[in-house]
Amino acid sequence: MDRVIDLTVNGQTISLGVKANETLLDILRDRLGLTGTKYGCGTGRCGACTVLADGQPTSSCITLAVSAAGKEITTIEGLAPDGKLHPIQEEFIKRGAIQCGFCTSGFILTAKALLAENPNPTPEEIRRYVRGNLCRCTGYVKIVEAITAAAQRLGKGQEARK
């Protein structure tokens, strides 16, 4: 059955007719053409489908579209709206934290949420926070380094811990 919901994605609010059984991931990719968010496991475990809902990392593949109504959704496309990359994105590229790229959107958005609440995380704190994001390519070391470097660049914290 269809219902009309207001969905706010990357700052834009749109009205959409959605079926109850459509997931947020379905809507983002198939209806809105925002294919930066990926379908990985489909069961909310791998993190590839992570978007921010009101700033919090959320698995869009197990979120019904109707549940996302009224929330501010940020996808990876929303990080560089005018083409200028976010520092987290730049550090991922610079530090070799991207190989196939499939996990990357999810990681970057999760990292963004982490740095918003913990501007100067230790590697342990980073690993703990992103443990819902799986990477099969990189072995995570470069990812943690990229997030650490981005934290320093974003400079909201103190000097880097040892």
Add this chain to the structure above:
Amino acid sequence: MGTRVLRDFEYLKPISVDETVSLLERYGNEASILAGGTDLLVSLKLLRISPKYLIDITGIGELGGVTGGENETRIGATTTIKELARSVLIYEKYTALGEAAQQMGTTQMRQVATIGGNLCRASAGADTAPPLLALKARAEIYRRTGGRTIPLAEFFIGPGQSALTPGEILTAITIPAPAPHTGSSFIRINGTVSELPQLSAAATVVTENDQCTSARIALGAVAPTPVRARQAEKLLISKELNREVVEAAAHKVTEEISPRTSFRSSADYRRDVAAVIVKRALIKAYERSRGAPSG
């Protein structure tokens, strides 16, 4: 594993508990409750269940939130694991529950998963169950004709089976205020954090002048339901919890549990490691009850 397409269902979002229980009574087994959805959506995608109606309870304010009182703390059923993990009140008074909330799941899951969902799914390995059993929690249940409150131990009937009958909803968990010099601890043995644990244990210890006056030990994923180890608990009373006493209790636990071999772990592993984590949890709970800084 998993499918791209969910089967069709009708989505309902009641605004009150009364409306919810009316819907539950009307639709019975054809309805499923949606809170965080971290388990429900997976069950739907894996075609384990096919409810005709999904009843979204996340819009009902009275089902949420942690309310501390002098005699007890009330945790609404839709309180998220993240809220529990971040709650200073929970960590200070009911450390084992705070630790469970911190150790279970991923950031994404903890954001939306709820204590009610964890308990009502009634998995033997439900992470919040051993701490709550060790903390003497009670379950508040409501139906159209009224409410009832039962000890949490009576809430778990069998594997995946809670005491809720059609038309009933879990509205809250209540935990009595801890006695002075109470310490608790929870340990989870992961296969991976995003899955149920291989096994888990929680311990609560109350001491007076370094002697244990009461203790509770509860375990997950070592029996058809979350369980207490009541015989082992008795071995701790009126004793100082030195290594010998703790090891005796831990050994007793292995005689009381009935672990199975499943795809997550073997019965042997569960039995052996149960002794280890019970020992660690008791030592930590004992330290905390005596005011030692938690490590």
